[in-house]
Amino acid sequence: MQYVQGLSCTNCGKSYSPEPDRYLCSECGDRGLLEVEYNYDLIRRNWGRKKLADNPEPSHWRYLPLLPVNPETIRPLLRVGGTPLYQNRVLGTELGLTEVWIKDDGLNPTGSLKDRASSLAVVKAREAGREIVACSSTGNAASSLAGNAAANGLQAVIFVPKRAPSGKVAQLMIFGALVISVQGSYSEAYDLSASSIKRWNWYNRNAAINPYLMEGKKTAVLELAEQLDWKLPDWIVLTVGDGCTIAGAGKALRDLQELGFIENKPRLLGVQAAGCAPITRAWEQSEPLQVCAEESLADSIAVGNPRNWRKAIRAIKETDGVLVNVPDEEILEMMRLLGRKSGIFGEPAGVAGLAGIRRAVREGLIGKSQKVAVIITGNGLKDIDSARKAAGEPYKLPPDLARMEEVVSKEGLKEQ
Numbered sequence: 001m002q003y004v005q006g007l008s009c010t011n012c013g014k015s016y017s018p019e020p021d022r023y024l025c026s027e028c029g030d031r032g033l034l035e036v037e038y039n040y041d042l043i044r045r046n047w048g049r050k051k052l053a054d055n056p057e058p059s060h061w062r063y064l065p066l067l068p069v070n071p072e073t074i075r076p077l078l079r080v081g082g083t084p085l086y087q088n089r090v091l092g093t094e095l096g097l098t099e100v101w102i103k104d105d106g107l108n109p110t111g112s113l114k115d116r117a118s119s120l121a122v123v124k125a126r127e128a129g130r131e132i133v134a135c136s137s138t139g140n141a142a143s144s145l146a147g148n149a150a151a152n153g154l155q156a157v158i159f160v161p162k163r164a165p166s167g168k169v170a171q172l173m174i175f176g177a178l179v180i181s182v183q184g185s186y187s188e189a190y191d192l193s194a195s196s197i198k199r200w201n202w203y204n205r206n207a208a209i210n211p212y213l214m215e216g217k218k219t220a221v222l223e224l225a226e227q228l229d230w231k232l233p234d235w236i237v238l239t240v241g242d243g244c245t246i247a248g249a250g251k252a253l254r255d256l257q258e259l260g261f262i263e264n265k266p267r268l269l270g271v272q273a274a275g276c277a278p279i280t281r282a283w284e285q286s287e288p289l290q291v292c293a294e295e296s297l298a299d300s301i302a303v304g305n306p307r308n309w310r311k312a313i314r315a316i317k318e319t320d321g322v323l324v325n326v327p328d329e330e331i332l333e334m335m336r337l338l339g340r341k342s343g344i345f346g347e348p349a350g351v352a353g354l355a356g357i358r359r360a361v362r363e364g365l366i367g368k369s370q371k372v373a374v375i376i377t378g379n380g381l382k383d384i385d386s387a388r389k390a391a392g393e394p395y396k397l398p399p400d401l402a403r404m405e406e407v408v409s410k411e412g413l414k415e416q
Contacts, residue, residue: 003043004068007034007211010310018068020128023209033311034211035251036068040258049230049261058082060116060219066255067219068212069123076151078109080119081219085227085373091341092372095354096361099371101233103224104344106379110147110171111140112300112350113220113245113377117207118144120216122152125203132157135205136193138186138241138299139168140349140378145205146175157202159193161186165299165383185294187305207244208307217248218255220375225256232266233371237353240270240279240323241301243312245377250315266373268321269366270312271356273328273349276302279309280323283316297328297386300349300378322365326355334358335380335390345380345387353377 007016009025009032016022016034025032047065055062060081064071085103092100108115118141125133133149134157135141142158149156156177160169162184172179182189190206197204207213225232238246249268256262272280273296282289289309294302306312316323334354338344353374360366380387397403 001068001070003038003065005037005039008037009033010035010314020124020212021130021203023204023211030307033208033308035311036211036215038066038255044259048259052226060119060216060223063219063222066215066222067120068215069120070127073123073126074152076119076122076148078115078119078148078151080108080115080148081223083107083220083223085224086342088342091337094337094341095358096368097357097366097372098369099233100357101228101371101373102342102344103220103227103373103375105220105375105377106344106346106350108144110143111379111382112144113217113375114140114144115148116219117141117213117216117244118148118205120212121145121203121205121210122148122154124210124212125154126152128203130201130203131155132200132202133205134158134193134197134202136160136186136190137164138302139164139382140300141205141207142177143168143171143175143382146172146177149177150175157196159189159196161189163299165385167382167384186303187291190305206307208242214244214248214251214308214311217245218252221249221252222256224373224375225252225262228373230262232262232264233373234266235269235366235370235372236266237269237271237357237372237374239298239301239349239352239356239377240272240312241303241349242306243279243308246270247308247311247315250311250318253319265319268316268319269353269356269360270316270321270323271353272323272325273298273301273331273352274325275328276304277325278304279306279312280325282309283313283323296348297389298331298348298352299383300347301352322360324356324359324363324365326352326359330355330359332386332390335387338376339380339391344376346376347378347380347382348386350376350378350380
């Protein structure tokens with residue numbers, strides 16, 4: 001890791017050597033989240049946009065100088081990153097904008113952006129000499145860890161809350177993870193994972209604690225910038241659960257500015273579910289976070305006790321950004337709208353950003369002529385029950401053409 005200078009505490013500033021299993025500041029405890037520090041001068045001397053353009057590597061490992069891993073460490077076989085970016089004017093019009101870009105991170109190997117973090121976790125576990133990696137999750141972090149661990153010859157132990165969607169749990173079982181379904185909330189699943197990790201000395205993949213995982217998540221924005229030829233839009237929109245993803249976006253923008261890759265710094269719009277929005281409240285009230293209930297069908301962002309809220313709020317403030325909340329009914333509406341206007345199938349947490357865009361436009365936070373990019377963080381196949389709520393049920397007919405005539409007439413379909 002020739003470009004990594006060390007780890008620094010975001011609370012007290014104390015520095016640490018970048019050991020693969022260093023998670024928190026010894027002085028500050030849970031408040032002492034650490035951040036990876038890079039030697040940007042050295043990176044600028046050895047690497048730039050030209051070298052990156054000449055690199056044939058299609059995955060997020062193409063950004064290796066900005067990732068805290070040893071280049072020689074074995075990496076999982078899965079191709080993470082390289083997800084497509086689409087411009088969709090029809091969807092933009094529906095949201096009240098002239099230009100919207102959609103990055104579909106639901107096309108990562110296990111179906112979510114969190115593959116970017118989990119690929120880093122299994123590499124760091126290798127560097128720490130661990131064979132078992134564990135985490136708590138509402139579903140996506142779990143399946144991404146299970147898949148990446150399987151692809152790197154490691155064992156995953158996963159703690160999920162009772163409400164975790166069955167599709168995500170099925171993924172875990174297929175990938176060979178040891179799955180513990182905690183009959184309680186996500187916070188209770190997290191607590192059991194933390195005590196188990198400490199008891200058996202497993203590698204900790206919990207993103208809010210492990211400083212390396214945010215570095216993986218930031219590659220979504222590094223990739224977005226490269227796909228747009230380093231001309232970023234006015235806004236980048238992300239959903240917010242524990243705060244790690246939007247914090248990673250903020251870190252990516254700092255990296256890009258430090259290296260001179262971009263001239264303009266977009267504002268970040270963070271979107272939380274109205275039924276579980278503790279980070280929004282802390283930001284609006286300028287108060288410490290208050291734990292709240294987890295009442296939203298957008299399970300991946302329904303985190304009542306987010307550990308990474310300080311980094312999330314810092315990213316919002318550094319970019320002059322905004323946090324907004326959206327109700328579940330608007331999230332379901334966006335599942336339908338995204339599918340019908342773009343052919344992209346997003347899960348509730350993955351599409352909540354679209355609902356946030358429309359709300360921000362209506363409230364005058366985003367100007368109608370401004371350019372916006374949104375990252376769809378998870379695939380709709382993760383949560384079929386919510387998809388059914390959004391889309392409704394199919395017509396159920398006997399094999400009778402006369403009944404089919406009725407349906408065609410009702411739907412207004414024309415003879416060709």
